[in-house]
Structures are given as structure tokens and as C-alpha cells.
Amino acid sequence: MGCGSSTATSGATVMAESPTKKQETTDPTAPKESLQNEEGVVAKTELDKSAENGDKPQTEEAVKSAELTEVCAPTKEDEEPPIPNFVEPPVSVKDVDISEDWSAADSVAVDCPLTIRRTVKHLTDHFKSNDLAGLHLARAAFRWITCHIQWKQGGSQEPDSVLRKGGGEDAGFCSLFAAMCSECGLNTKTVSGYVKDSGYIPGTVPDSNTVKQYWNTLEVEPGVFLTVDCLRAAGFVRNGKFEPVFSEFFWLPSPSQIIYSHFPEQAEDQGCSNTYTLEQWSALPKVTDLYFEANLKMPDGLRGIFGTNDKGILELNITGCPNMVFSSEVIRLHPKQKLSQSYSYVSHENETLTLMSGYPENGNFVLRILTKKRGDSGAMKTAMELCVRCGVGRGTDSLYPVIVDHNRQFHLIGPLLGELARGTTAYFHCKVKGASQVSVLVDEDICALEKISDNRSTLEKELKDSIPVEPESKPVETTETTPTTPSVESTKEDPATETPAPEAEVTPAPVETETAAE
Numbered sequence: 001m002g003c004g005s006s007t008a009t010s011g012a013t014v015m016a017e018s019p020t021k022k023q024e025t026t027d028p029t030a031p032k033e034s035l036q037n038e039e040g041v042v043a044k045t046e047l048d049k050s051a052e053n054g055d056k057p058q059t060e061e062a063v064k065s066a067e068l069t070e071v072c073a074p075t076k077e078d079e080e081p082p083i084p085n086f087v088e089p090p091v092s093v094k095d096v097d098i099s100e101d102w103s104a105a106d107s108v109a110v111d112c113p114l115t116i117r118r119t120v121k122h123l124t125d126h127f128k129s130n131d132l133a134g135l136h137l138a139r140a141a142f143r144w145i146t147c148h149i150q151w152k153q154g155g156s157q158e159p160d161s162v163l164r165k166g167g168g169e170d171a172g173f174c175s176l177f178a179a180m181c182s183e184c185g186l187n188t189k190t191v192s193g194y195v196k197d198s199g200y201i202p203g204t205v206p207d208s209n210t211v212k213q214y215w216n217t218l219e220v221e222p223g224v225f226l227t228v229d230c231l232r233a234a235g236f237v238r239n240g241k242f243e244p245v246f247s248e249f250f251w252l253p254s255p256s257q258i259i260y261s262h263f264p265e266q267a268e269d270q271g272c273s274n275t276y277t278l279e280q281w282s283a284l285p286k287v288t289d290l291y292f293e294a295n296l297k298m299p300d301g302l303r304g305i306f307g308t309n310d311k312g313i314l315e316l317n318i319t320g321c322p323n324m325v326f327s328s329e330v331i332r333l334h335p336k337q338k339l340s341q342s343y344s345y346v347s348h349e350n351e352t353l354t355l356m357s358g359y360p361e362n363g364n365f366v367l368r369i370l371t372k373k374r375g376d377s378g379a380m381k382t383a384m385e386l387c388v389r390c391g392v393g394r395g396t397d398s399l400y401p402v403i404v405d406h407n408r409q410f411h412l413i414g415p416l417l418g419e420l421a422r423g424t425t426a427y428f429h430c431k432v433k434g435a436s437q438v439s440v441l442v443d444e445d446i447c448a449l450e451k452i453s454d455n456r457s458t459l460e461k462e463l464k465d466s467i468p469v470e471p472e473s474k475p476v477e478t479t480e481t482t483p484t485t486p487s488v489e490s491t492k493e494d495p496a497t498e499t500p501a502p503e504a505e506v507t508p509a510p511v512e513t514e515t516a517a518e
Contacts, residue, residue: 083389084283086301090256090272096220098135098252102143105136109143117148117166120159120176124183134186138218138228141180142251145173146234151242167242170214173230177216187219188228193264194278196286198236201333202366202387203305205282206263215262217269218252225271226252227262249289260287290383294371295321296353305387306367308359312392314367316355320348324371327380330357330388331366345400349411349431356400356416361393 108130116126127140152167159179162168168176178188194206195213215232217225233250235243250258255271263281264270276284285291285304297319308314320326328344331337344357344367357367365388370380400416413429420426428449432438439448 083305083307084280084303086298086303087276087280087283088274089297089302090259090270090276091274092255093271093273094221094224095254095256096224096226096252098220098226100135102136102139104130105132105139106143108132109140110147112144112148114148117163120163120179120183123163124180127184135218135220137184138181138186139251141177141184142228142230142233145177145180145230146246149173149176149230149234150244151231151235151237170231173234174214174216177228177230181218189217189225189269191215191217191227191262191264191266191269193262193269194281195232195263196261197232200286202286202385203282205279212265220252225269226255227258228252229262247289257292260284260291286385288382288384290371290381293321294324294326294383295319296369296384304385305389307389308391310392312358312390312394314355314357314388316386318353318355318369319351320353320371322351323374325374325380326353326369326371326383328355328357328370329368330359331368332360333364333366341402342400345416347411347413357388358394358399359388359390360396362390363393364389 105127108127112123112126116122123144124137124141127137132140148166149162149172150167151169152165153169155161155165155168157168157172157175159176162172162176174190178190181188192212192214194210195215215227215229218228219225227250229250233247235245237243259270259272259276259281263276263278267275270276283304284302285298287296299317299319306314306316326346326348327341328346329341330339330343332339339360343359344355346369347354347356355367355369359365367386367388368382369384369386371383372378372380397419401412411431413431415426415428428438428440430438437448439446441447
């Protein structure tokens, strides 16, 4: 653990990312007037609803005008539903160990000649001729569908039709998987309900206008059914085009995991001892398979909707896997736009994550938590999304420091500021695993931090006595220099040992600088 100081003469400059186009949600089974989003979640247009009711269809201009009026209409605070209470995490009625080697079934399915796809029976006979049996036949059917069938809107969703044209909607994927399993003597169910796809906003409760989705369950033991979602395992739809990206998660996940994203109409299909109502399910966090891989948990129970404090700040403690690295980002909903990284900050030490986020104005936002395995070179991916209701906007000022390299085991305790006041002394309270020396890069000057204390409580007391809470910034005459990103450099010792970072009080020559932590 360490603390040091440095003098900064100007605040950080953080560039906000470009707004992203708002995705419309649509139904794969809807007429052409409906719009399709990335995962096939849908909402009928006003033209669809008026036609169903026998009313005279509205013009496109009238529909667009009505939609614009609805979006721009002010929302009263008393119309906002209350923030839900924490609920207990889901518990499976029975967990079944299905950790088998599926490689043989996968090879048969992926390498299956296209000439065999004439009928369902031709396919299943081919699987059986390769010495597959039981659940391995179902696995071959699952992988064949996810490899050879794509999302296509419209037309018959009967198995033979889906097979011939090589595509279908969610209902078509379900009917084909059920038919193939039936030929193999396996029991399945077709389940209808709601799914939290990419267009879903955390906390939104489906209503009568929300189009239901379909998926399968497969009997893996007498009376025990687990989920198989071939469509979402095969890929997703973006801008009306199917993009094949295989996901293993949708093959027989535990009921206590799939319930986060899939809500069956029939409570018995949840497979959990503590069944959820539709409202409770909607209030759960929106998660992906990385949520479970990172072993993320909320210590007080589950909730997907939070409010800020009287200063417009949300601070949330979560536990997570120490072998993963994390970051976060804030998304404004109206208009939909990802904000700069300085509006949120993740502090990760051992298994404890502390998430802090602030918001530029009143309204609803999405707080997204991203993760990846430590050392992986790829980009972080979404693990969880939460809805945050902000009652006190913080403006456009930078709030938190930006972490440049999440793979380094660097833990910044302070200063948690997006900008360092000009002409003041900054005390860096940080921890770098395996470091014997920590330095701060200010412009082109490397400033070594001098250790003050190893005892955290003693250190915090010294800092409290010596540093004003909100020091006034004083103008300082400086020479013009090109802003650079301050970073923490460390000299490594034996990686097997963890040496607390030294603490130092260093006052380099005042220069203009951006502030960020590496």
C-alpha cells in the first residue's frame, strides 16, 4: 500500500465517444412493418396494432409524429415506479451434471454433408449411424441447427420447411429441434415467454404489446427438463441481418442461470424452487454468461434497478473472481449514447469490486459492467447491465480517473478524481502487486513516490490531518507543453511476492497535464 504526491496545473480532458444509433426492437414473426433488433426481440408498430383492432391504418407520418410526442413528453417523478427491493438469488430445484465430452457429436453435426438435409429422418439416421446415442443425439441436433440454420423472417415454421430453406424464426428453430429429438426418442417441450435480448432495457416489464419468444427444454433425467435455445446459441440479428456467433451457454444451462434472461409463461418451467413473478424477473440484473464466469455476486441480494444518493452518485459493492479484470461504462437512454469513461470507475482488489458512477443530468441510465480474463488480449465484453435512476445531475465535468490498462494489477485508492486541481499537491494512495518502486509520469518527468507508511489506518489518519478535503485551486504560471497522460510506472520484483507500493511526497515543477492512472 502506498501514497505519494505530485503537483498538477490543469484538469483532465476526457473526450466523450460518439453517440450510437438507437436500436429499435422488433418481432421475427411480425409483418414487414415491424423493425428487427439485434436479438429478435420485438414490439409491434402502430400499423400492426390498428390492423389487428380493425381500425383504419394510420399513415407512417402519423405514427412517427405520435412516437416523437411520446418520447418528448415530460415524465413526472411520481409516475416513476418505486425501486424494487432485493430478492433472493434463484435456486435450481435440481442441478444435473451434464459436463460430458460432446466433441464426437459436434464433429458429426458440423461435418455433416448438406446432401443429407432432405428430411429430418435422413439427418437423425446419419447421427445414429455414427454411434451417437441418448443426449449425444440431442447435442448433434443442437449443433447441426446452430451451424446450418440461420434466422430468416417469414414463411412456414414447420420443421421440413425450415430444413429446406435453411432458416426460420425462433418458432422454426424450436420446431426443428423438437422434431429431430422426437426421431431420436427424446422428450422436449416448446416453451413460450419473454427474453432479455440486446434491445432490452433493465427494469422494463413486458406488457400485452411485447411479443413472446420461443425456446425448447430437453428432458435430461426423468421429469427434469433443461433449456436449449438454438436461435440464441446460433447468433444474433443486427440491422435485419443474421450474424452467426455460436454460444455454448444456451445448451442445457442451469435453471438458476437461464432464469436471468428467459422468463417462461408457466411457473413450473422456471425449474427454480423460488419462482419469480414477471415484475420480480424484470427487476433482476440483465446478465450474460460472463456474469457467471466472473462469479459476480451482490452481497445484499439481487436487484437490477438502483438510485443515486443525494449527491448524484451510485456506489455499489460486488464480489467477483480475482482472475478477471473489470471496467464499467454509462449509457444515456434518451438520446441513447455511451458517455465518457470518466463517469464511472471500478476498484478491484482481491474479490471485492467497488463500482462508483455519476451522471450528467437527471434521468434513467444504464450502468454496464464489462470483464475478461486477466492477461487476455481481446476486448472486454458485457457481463451485467443495471438501470440507474439519477435524481441529481453532476454536469459534464470529469468525475473519475480513467484506467488505461486493466490487465496490470494496479489498485488506485485515491485520488478518485477526473481532474486534479491546478497548483495543488496530489497524494497518490495506491497498490501495485509485486512492485518495489512506483513512479508517476507527469508530462515527460518521471517522479518517484516516496513511501510514507505501510499501515493503511495510520496512513489515512496522516492524510486526513494533512490534506484539506477540498483544497482551493490557485493559478500557477506555467510554460506551454503538450498534454500527456500521467501513468504509474513500477519496478517489478519476484511476481510470487506482493510488495506494497511505496508512498511518497514529491512536488515536481508545475506543468500542464492530463490525469489518468495506469
